[in-house]
Structure formats: C-alpha cells, structure tokens
Amino acid sequence: MSALNQILSKRPKLSMSVDSWEMYRTTPNWMRERMLAVNHFQDDVVGFEIAEVLLSEAIDDGDAADQHLLSLLVNSAATSPLELDMGFGRYLRPNEPGNMILTSAGVSTEIKGKGPFHSITFYIDKDALNSRASRLLGEEFKSLDVLHSNFFRDDALEVLMKRLLHQYQASPAAGQRMTAGDVVDDIVRRLLVISKHKLPNVRKRDRLRPDSIQRALDFMHAHFADDLSRDQIAGVAGVDPCHFTRLFRQTMGETPKRYLLKIRIDHAKQLLRYGSMDLSMTEIAQQCGFYSPSHLGREFRRQVGTTPNLYRTYS
Structure with a gap:
C-alpha cells in the first residue's frame, strides 16, 4: 500500500x-x-x-x-x-x-x-x-x-x-x-x-526511607479504589515525583502500579470469596478500583491464573 x-x-x-x-x-x-x-x-x-x-x-x-x-x-x-x-x-x-x-x-x-x-x-x-x-x-x-x-x-x-x-x-x-x-x-x-545534557548517575542502592515507604503504602491501601496518580503517592511519601517510581521499585521490588494492582486483586478475592452473591462483577470491579468487569477479569487472570467467576464458584 x-x-x-x-x-x-x-x-x-x-x-x-x-x-x-x-x-x-x-x-x-x-x-x-x-x-x-x-x-x-x-x-x-x-x-x-x-x-x-x-x-x-x-x-x-x-x-x-x-x-x-x-x-x-x-x-x-x-x-x-x-x-x-x-x-x-x-x-x-x-x-x-x-x-x-x-x-x-x-x-x-x-x-x-x-x-x-x-x-x-x-x-x-x-x-x-x-x-x-x-x-x-x-x-x-x-x-x-x-x-x-x-x-x-x-x-x-x-x-x-x-x-x-x-x-x-x-x-x-x-x-x-x-x-x-x-x-x-x-x-x-x-x-x-x-541534547548532550549530563544526567546524574542512578545508584542501585538508593531506597526510600522507612517512614516514606510506610506513608506511601498506607495511603495506597486506604485509597486503592481511587484513580490514584504517581504524583499523589509521591507527595504523601515526601519524594520528588520524578524519582519516586525508581525509588519505590528499588525498595519494594516492583513499580507502584503493580503494587496497587496487587492490593486491588487481593480485595477482589475477599469480595469474591466472602462477599454477598448479590454483588455483580460490575460492582466488585468498581469497589476494587477497576474500570470495568473486563478490566478486573484481565488483571485477575494475570495474577491469580483463573477468572473471577471460577474463583467465586470454587474458592
């Protein structure tokens, strides 16, 4: 063509x-x-x-x-x-x-x-x-x-x-x-x-301070259903947003996005196993911070290895 x-x-x-x-x-x-x-x-x-x-x-x-x-x-x-x-x-x-x-x-x-x-x-x-x-x-x-x-x-x-x-x-x-x-x-x-600017060296040993990472984790667990931004979490941790994701990954072994997804999936598992059967997949997705049942299903299969419906039936 x-x-x-x-x-x-x-x-x-x-x-x-x-x-x-x-x-x-x-x-x-x-x-x-x-x-x-x-x-x-x-x-x-x-x-x-x-x-x-x-x-x-x-x-x-x-x-x-x-x-x-x-x-x-x-x-x-x-x-x-x-x-x-x-x-x-x-x-x-x-x-x-x-x-x-x-x-x-x-x-x-x-x-x-x-x-x-x-x-x-x-x-x-x-x-x-x-x-x-x-x-x-x-x-x-x-x-x-x-x-x-x-x-x-x-x-x-x-x-x-x-x-x-x-x-x-x-x-x-x-x-x-x-x-x-x-x-x-x-x-x-x-x-x-x-453009030939010299960036500072990134040191692998750099980590978030214990109090900073604790504030960030507490905030993510308290607001996991919200549409959180990187800058919001970095602000709570008291860290420059430009460096927050790298420092979080070097401290926790994964990015803030992946950590937040794990929190959401854990909450979805609790609702699927112990929640009311009257809860629809749309309601569960909304309560856990997912955009739709298909978004929940895609991430659930990726992390758990099965669908939300099968997990609810057999867990």
Whole structure:
C-alpha cells in the first residue's frame, strides 16, 4: 500500500472534532482546513497534550507558541521536505518516518511544506518542561537549543511517544494517571540525553526511607479504589515525583502500579470469596478500583491464573 493510501486509510480512525481541541477552536479557517483528522488528549494533572494528526499541509501562523512542541513523523506522501526555522536558522526535514522536530516556546517559528503528513505531536508548557528537566538534572535547566536547529531521530523517544498516545487511546484507560507522569518524565529525560545534557548517575542502592515507604503504602491501601496518580503517592511519601517510581521499585521490588494492582486483586478475592452473591462483577470491579468487569477479569487472570467467576464458584 502506498504512503498516501496508508494515510487516507487512517483517516476514519481519527474521529475527534477539531472543535474539541481548544488550541484550534478559534484558529482561522485556512488552518483548520489543513487538518484532515485528529485524535487529541489533554492531561491537566500531569501537564501535557498529545495528538495524532493527519495534515494536508503544514500549519504555522508565525506566532510564538506558549508550549514546546515535539513532533514525530509517522508517515508522509509529500514529495518535498518540510522547511523550518525555529528561530535558530533554517533547515529541511526529510519526509522519512521517525524524523522529529522540536519547536521552542516563546520563539516565533516558520514551517512550510505540502503533505499529506501523519504525525504524533506532544505539547508541554515551558515552565512544566523546565521544572521536570531541572529535577531530573539535579540543577537548573537551561535549554534544548541544539534540538531546535535541525531534525533528529531517536528510537527510544519514538517508542515513548507512541506508548503515551496508545495509553490515552486505549479503552478503558487503565492505570493512565499512575504511569503518564513516568512516561512524560522519560520523554524529557530522553530529550536531555540526546541534547548532550549530563544526567546524574542512578545508584542501585538508593531506597526510600522507612517512614516514606510506610506513608506511601498506607495511603495506597486506604485509597486503592481511587484513580490514584504517581504524583499523589509521591507527595504523601515526601519524594520528588520524578524519582519516586525508581525509588519505590528499588525498595519494594516492583513499580507502584503493580503494587496497587496487587492490593486491588487481593480485595477482589475477599469480595469474591466472602462477599454477598448479590454483588455483580460490575460492582466488585468498581469497589476494587477497576474500570470495568473486563478490566478486573484481565488483571485477575494475570495474577491469580483463573477468572473471577471460577474463583467465586470454587474458592
């Protein structure tokens, strides 16, 4: 199948209205008309936006944006490379899948090129990026200027962007809030690595303090049915969220997400074995923090090795 046909076949799967995307709700018609299809997701808690977009032509009004924009080219049927100037000199981005560009918040840009393009685009506010980068570096973050002057490629960053998009497209969005912060941190960490920043060494012997881990565990056991985020648990433990998952795993031998799933499954087992037979699987799933009976069933089989119904009948 040609690149053009691949892009056109993707169009029916991206069904969100452009009007649902606040960034483009009030834009001129000429810009909206270039957007063939879109799926857009915004996480105000973690502080980012991610979109899968089909464009007939590059969109750029020349104004300085409030956010950094990281764009991954998934596919293109364009015959000429994209022309860009992010305020650091003009360059060309070839239309090869995997090529990425990074725009700088607060800097006027110029982007020109006829598509069609199939892209995944990640947006993050300048302050949010600076804060995450400074915490990961352990010192004040300055810039990613080297990445604004040319296109680049990075397999790990490509996988992270696709994983983050898939997590928000999946239904149900199981564990979304728990893992999104870690994936965004990994994206920022990877940008720091490929822009030649030196990250501090990770020591295997680092652990959470006993009082910190106890507060975290008590909080998870008390609120296991809630849609907990990594940052909430890290706040209770008194640990920087950027380092919390790594320290939790090195202390407990598993990630916070896996530990929380075990708590939920243990509670489900109690309800299935000792609870009223009038409780439906939907009610059990809700009481244990699962999004649906199918979500409960999938995780239950993974951890227990049988279905909730069989466990209820024979336990």
